[in-house]
Structure formats: C-alpha cells, structure tokens
Amino acid sequence: MILLDGKKTAEDIKIEITAEVDKMKRNGEKVPHLAAVIVGNDGASLTYVGSKVKACERVGFESTMVRLPSTTSETELLKKIKQLNEDDNIDGFIVQLPLPEQIDTQKVLMAVEPSKDVDGFHPENFGKMALDMTTFIPATPFGILELLERYNVETKGKHTVVIGRSHIVGRPMSILMGRKGFPGNSTVTLTHSYTKNIAQITTQADIIITALGVPNYLKAEMVKEGAVVIDVGITRVTDETNPKGYVIIGDVDFENVSKKVSHITPVPGGVGPMTIAMLLKNTLLAREQRKDLKK
Secondary structure: OEEOOHHHHHHHHHHHHHHHHHHHHHOOOOOOEEEEEEEOOOHHHHHHHHHHHHHHHHHOOEEEEEEEOOOOOHHHHHHHHHHHHHOOOOOEEEEOOOOOOOOOHHHHHHHOOHHHEOOOOOHHHHHHHHOOOOOOOOHHHHHHHHHHHHOOOOOOOOEEEEEOOOOOOHHHHHHHHHOOOOOOOOEEEEEOOOOOOHHHHHOOOOEEEEOOOOOOOEOHHHOOOOOEEEEOOOEEEEOOOOOOOEEEEOOEOHHHHOOOOOEEOOOOOOHHHHHHHHHHHHHHHHHHHHHHHOO
16 A cells, blocks of 8 residues: 655655745746735634745745634625735735635635636636646645656546535546546546445545545445545544544545555645645746736
C-alpha cells in the first residue's frame, strides 16, 4: 500500500512556487497578492483562512485578510467584493464559506471577477473547466489531480466512483476524472444520498473519491482489492482523551481499508494540505495571466 502523502507533496509544491516568486523578485516584478474575505467568527473558517495567510508568507506572496462581522449585510459584502475586483494590486481573492444566512452565497460567488476567482467557483470558470478550457480548477479537486499525477496513479480506462455531488468537490471531480488527458480518461460514476446499493457500485471501482463528511463511512467490504482511495472527508469528532478535545476523522475507515488498497490518502495529511497548495498555484496563475494582459 502506498500512502498518498499530501503534506509532503504540498511542501514540494510550495518549494516550487517559492522558486518562481524569487525569480519574479529578481526580475523586479510584482509578486502575487492573495486576499481572503471572512464574514463572522466561525472557528474552523478562521483557522483555515489563517493557514492560507501563513502559506502566502511561506512562499513570498503578499496577502490581505478582510474580516467582517457576522452581522454584515449582503450589500456591504458585495461592495467589498467590488472593491477587491477593482483593486489592481490584488491578483486573486477568495470568500470563505459558509456565509451567514442573511447573505445569498450564489450571488456573492457570481460577483467575484472570474479572472480573480482563484477558488474556481464562478460559473464562468466552472463552465470553462467542464469544456476542458484553461481556467482555475477548484483547489481541492486540483489537489487530488496533482496527487494522482505526482504518484503516477493510472486513471486511463479505470472506473472512478465519486461519492458526494457538492459543487466544491464531487461534481467537479466527476467532470475532471472523465476528461481527456492525465489524470482523466476514466469512466465515472457519480453517487449521492439517493444512490441505491452504493456498496455494489464501490466494490467495482478502481478509484474511489469520497467527499461526504460522514466519519468512517467507507468500510473495507465496500472496496475491492488494489483500489485507489482518496478521502476528502474532514469531520471533527469529540474525543476527551485528546488534548484538543477532538480528533479529525475522514470518510474512510482507514485502519481496515488501507489493508486492501494499492494507494490511499490519510486524514489528516492527505487532501487537506493539497487544497491550500493549489490555491497558491491558482494565485500564481492569476498573477501570470494579469501580467500577460498588460503586455
């Protein structure tokens, strides 16, 4: 069994990006600038955005964190997004989800300028991705593709089963794994909460990508020998024996499933670190595209 080590791979990517940024500095060019907007005080979101800011510092990017109170109105947030769209110093920005209930998430995502949408959530970018055009791929799916590529996991002609159909992971993953090229060229089955006899489907899969958020959902008996398993699930489960008071559990019963598979991602340390690394990669891409536009 080969462990798809997202922590190590993300570190390799950060070293590569740092080298690119150092080259920009030597050439007297502006370095990439990523902004993150966070509304409210959700603990997990604050931790995540904080780690994004630290990652920017690590590779030499500039970063800006825009913190707004949970009482922020939709109009106020849209005004802030307009400012970021028009700020020539900002190459890319993200709006951290989830947003408070008084704000229409779809309206907010639509308001982000597609050329600065480094999360890859704008319909224009999603549509380009579906059409195999150059665009920003959402960071988590992008990270999964990168792991498969760097570990030379064969995807051509394989049967990929995706569990979960979210716009952030499941749906884009199902499109990307079926596209022409590597990683891709697989036959994809997209499963969800209404799928019947899911175990019958997963036991036929060469590659399983699960993004449900249900701890230990995927059991050993649901996986065939030699399959590749990518675990996107991250759930905090209370554990009083742990100093933090909780443990992070994935969708996969790792202890038992890992004995049957050829490749598997751990949780934590698998897909999570890759997500932040690919957000940096998208920001670098955004900077390069903006530079090309000015030529």
